[in-house]
Amino acid sequence: MRSLSLPLSVPDDVALKIASLLQVPDLCALASCSPFWREICGSDCIWEPLVRERWPPLEFSDGSSSSTAIKKTMSMGWRTFYIEVHHKMAAEATSVVQFVKQCRSSESLEVDEYLGAIELLHAMRFGLEDVEMFLFKPEHTVLLNMIGLHYCIDCLRVPAICVLEALYRSKISERRVCVEWFELGHSSPYPHQNFYIPDESHFRYLSLEDLAMYKGEEVLGLIHEGASDWRIARVKITIADP
Template sequence: MNQSEGFLLSLPDDIVLKIVNLLQFSDVCSLSSCCRALKNLCGLDSVWLDLCNDRWPNLEIVQNTLGSLNNGELPVIISADDAVLKGWKEFYIYKHMEISMQSQIVIGSMKYDSNEFVKVKHYQTTMEKLWRFEFEFKDVEIFFFKPNLSGIINLVGLHYCIDCLEIPCDELIEALSRNKIIDRDVIARWWKYGEHFQDILEGFDNEFYFHGVSLEDIALSEVDLFMDLVRTRNSSLTIRLSSCSDI
């Protein structure tokens, strides 16, 4: 037993529990592996209910349980797809695995050409899949803000957080920084624009256009042109996206 474990175990259980309730999912899992006493505390249903509420604040089944948890027998929880789960830890793990599979469907739907570019219409198809799954902010951070993923996938997650979840920019900046992708650049290349973009593109002289921005700039809403391009349904535009890390 190291000094940190010894210090925690010297505290009353209710104090240790308050500390545990401040931790994120991965930290709770790490702490529970230290010793049997901490494993028992980290396995309490109240801890996992708080983790569920923190990650899925809009989930009705969680909100209906807050404040009424019985620390005796574990509750039986019926998920949205009728899976019977015993306790909030089992529910959390089940929900996490479900979202993990859904995120792989979204990420796998992105179509790249031979040069690692993505056509905007394929980008928008991936966005639509993400909208249908109704991920929460922390789901997006866990599965779409990974630095080992394509910058375009990072962009999909960020775009969803801005347009669907309406996450404040300071929270977006914190999440991008935490995952070490805040400086990642994404690039739009386009040509043959129509009248809809004539005013936006005033000052550009050539037929081929190039616009690179960082994820930080997008989170700060400082790149209206770039976001107009990825949102457009204008069929007269040929737009391809890429990330500096992909090419």
């Protein structure tokens, strides 16, 4: 890398160290300060770790490996590649938003619709930052917020504290949903007891913060069971607050 003169001399290795400690918005702001910082902040050694950190579920290829990997041409810099993948994820996030909007009701989701949206995110290989950036928006319905939260916990295995921090930053942690489920009646499981347990309906009100913590484990597990357990006739997730 060629060195460019500065009013205050900063060795290239020191400048690279400084730039490598920054998050993307600050890195871009620093790059606009001078030609020297533009060159430093565009370095592949800075942007490659940023790509891999933001999208850990993704495979990256220079064209010679797996057919399922996202391709990066040899001539493309990692900064340009980061921008390209970001735009791809933004477009795919829009498709998830549209999927939820086209479901049967704007106020609630049946369990098959809800799990279908999570499957879309899984197929797109979203990272936590994508979920926070594109789905944890306060202007989105809390149903979309919850889908992103559930995906982070269940598919990405993001620690609860990291999910909570993302909810707090997005100012959506107190938003609430109501999860309703309907259990079919059945005979007593004990041979010596001859009685029938009637159909029952249940519901739980939970905030997104509750769902990110241990309070939500039972409910999130129930949502998965509701798609396969014959005893559960229906599971529905509804917006709790206007």
